[in-house]
Amino acid sequence: xxxxxxxxxxxxxxxxxxxxxxxxxxxxxxxxxxxxxxxxxxxxxxxxxxxxxxxxxxxxxxxxxxxxxxxxxxxxxxxxxxxxxxxxxxxxxxxxxxxxxxxxxxxxxxxxxxxxxxxxxxxxxxxxxxxxxxxxxxxxxxxxxxxxxxxxxxxxxxxxxxxxxxxxxxxxxxxxxxxxxxxxxxxxxxxxxxxxxxxxxxxxxxxxxxxxxxxxxxxxxxxxxxxxxxxxxxxxxxxxxxxxxxxxxxxxxxxxxxxxxxxxxxxxxxxxxxxxxxxxxxxxxxxxx
Ligand code: G3P
Ligand code: CA
Numbered sequence: 295x296x297x298x299x300x301x302x303x304x305x306x307x308x309x310x311x312x313x314x315x316x317x318x319x320x321x322x323x324x325x326x327x328x329x330x331x332x333x334x335x336x337x338x339x340x341x342x343x344x345x346x347x348x349x350x351x352x353x354x355x356x357x358x359x360x361x362x363x364x365x366x367x368x369x370x371x372x373x374x375x376x377x378x379x380x381x382x383x384x385x386x387x388x389x390x391x392x393x394x395x396x397x398x399x400x401x402x403x404x405x406x407x408x409x410x411x412x413x414x415x416x417x418x419x420x421x422x423x424x425x426x427x428x429x430x431x432x433x434x435x436x437x438x439x440x441x442x443x444x445x446x447x448x449x450x451x452x453x454x455x456x457x458x459x460x461x462x463x464x465x466x467x468x469x470x471x472x473x474x475x476x477x478x479x480x481x482x483x484x485x486x487x488x489x490x491x492x493x494x495x496x497x498x499x500x501x502x503x504x505x506x507x508x509x510x511x512x513x514x515x516x517x518x519x520x521x522x523x524x525x526x527x528x529x530x531x532x533x534x535x536x537x538x539x540x541x542x543x544x545x546x547x548x549x550x551x552x553x554x555x556x557x558x559x560x561x562x563x564x565x566x567x568x569x570x571x572x573x574x575x576x577x578x579x580x581x582x583x
Pocket of ligand 1: 362375443500549550569
């Protein structure tokens with residue numbers, strides 16, 4: 295074929311790709327190899343849920359990162375996994391009399407004083423617990439996409455609405471950004487609330503509802519994200535037979551897979567995404583990223 299014809303066809307293919315629905319990236323993983331999602335950032339290599347961990351994911355060449363969102367005593371949304379500050383910060387040293395050091399019992403200003411990196415490695419000493427606002431700005435800066443988990447929503451009434459408000463204020467609820475965002479929770483009620491507040495958003499339930507329950511979940515979530523240990527090829531196939539709230543088959547992102555053999559096994563079940571602390575290991579195992 296003439297070189298100019300080839301170039302024209304290639305340009306047409308690119309243009310077609312650019313014209314697909316703005317939700318296409320959030321739907322990625324539907325065909326071919328599973329999407330690889332850096333769990334709490336590239337958390338095997340940098341302190342989890344910090345800006346350093348999503349910078350590390352970007353540096354390794356990964357687009358999708360996962361995080362956990364909770365709320366401070368004075369109503370600030372922050373990115374941290376546990377409901378206590380104890381494991382991932384130096385809170386015991388800074389506030390020795392405040393056990394059990396719950397996130398919800400500390401103000402944003404107090405949490406901003408904590409070191410969220412020294413526990414992981416001296417190289418990361420001084421790293422902070424990011425606010426969600428800071429985090430979203432870094433995700434944007436890095437051109438990343440986000441699997442945002444609303445963590446422990448039962449502790450934070452109204453956190454769904456508050457999270458969506460912040461996302462909207464930061465420009466993350468427009469058509470272009472919706473393709474780069476999935477909101478998930480272990481709480482079905484929380485996922486349902488998010489779906490009802492912003493039906494265009496892609497949502498995921500963390501867990502493995504029975505096959506009989508899937509149609510109920512499909513009213514408000516686009517993905518079912520189970521622990522990999524609870525998966526089988528039959529279950530993944532069953533999930534794929536049910537259409538979600540946007541009229542497309544439900545998808546499955548499995549967590550948390552940190553070794554090559556498990557990555558290959560879970561990919562063989564037909565999952566659409568793999569959530570991992572070691573995205574480079576999963577990519578090397580599957581030849582995808
Ligand atoms: O994204 C899946 C995974 O994050 C759920 O478990 O405890 O790491 O938040 P956890
Ligand atoms: Ca999580």
